[in-house]
Amino acid sequence: NIYLGGYTSMSKGSFKLDDSVSQEARFAVYYYEVSHVGNTIQLTSPSGKIMSDITMQGEDGDASIIFVNIPSAERGVWQYKVENRADSHQSIQIQVTASKSKTREMNLKIWTSSSTAFINASDLVHPNIVYAELKDSSLPVLNARVVAKLE
Numbered sequence: 001n002i003y004l005g006g007y008t009s010m011s012k013g014s015f016k017l018d019d020s021v022s023q024e025a026r027f028a029v030y031y032y033e034v035s036h037v038g039n040t041i042q043l044t045s046p047s048g049k050i051m052s053d054i055t056m057q058g059e060d061g062d063a064s065i066i067f068v069n070i071p072s073a074e075r076g077v078w079q080y081k082v083e084n085r086a087d088s089h090q091s092i093q094i095q096v097t098a099s100k101s102k103t104r105e106m107n108l109k110i111w112t113s114s115s116t117a118f119i120n121a122s123d124l125v126h127p128n129i130v131y132a133e134l135k136d137s138s139l140p141v142l143n144a145r146v147v148a149k150l151e
Contacts, residue, residue, distance in 0.1 A: 010040070011084040013094065016077050020106050020136065021098035025070040029082055030093040034059075037066055037092060038083025046076025073098070108146070109133040121150070 017025055031037050042052040051068070059066050078096075086092055100106050112119060113129040121128070130148060134141040 009038075009084060011082045011092065011094070012080065014077050014079050015096045017073050017075055017096075017098065019075065020101055020104050022101055023072050023098075025073040025096060025098040026067050027070060027080065028065050028067040028095045028097070030065050030095065032064065032086070032090045034064075034066075036084070036086035036090055038085050040081060040083035041066065041068060042081040043068060043070070044079040045074045046078060047074060049074075105137050106141075107135045109135075110148070 027041075027043060029037055029041065040052070041057060042050060044050050051070075057066055057068055080094070082092065082094065084092055110130065110132050112131070119128050120126075130150070132146040132148070134144045134146060
């Protein structure tokens with residue numbers, strides 16, 4: 001999720017961890033300047049346990065990221081709050097990552113409507129369509145939300 005600065009001092013949201021991912025998760029805040037992220041990064045587990053100790057955070061200034069590793073993460077919906085000090089022309093971005101579960105086989109197949117390896121994204125006459133197919137073992141995952149970042 002991307003949160004523009006200058007609108008609210010606290011960016012809030014949620015994310016879900018289920019059996020398709022491992023129990024090792026990482027919550028990350030990407031920023032333009034470290035001063036855009038305040039002192040508050042709070043995670044609330046599905047059972048209500050609050051993680052907000054600043055010592056749990058790591059930072060990679062070269063990559064402009066503050067992260068919180070969540071070992072043995074509970075399954076279910078997590079809530080988060082991040083203090084957003086970004087200016088109105090800047091933003092912070094929230095990302096949650098986890099590797100796939102070793103007990104479940106999730107497969108994502110992606111392809112385009114292009115018959116060639118080269119895709120001209122600025123060709124408005126022949127637009128390309130990006131397709132995605134997500135399967136849990138051999139069964140299709142219905143109503144999956146697949147987000148692609150095309151560059």
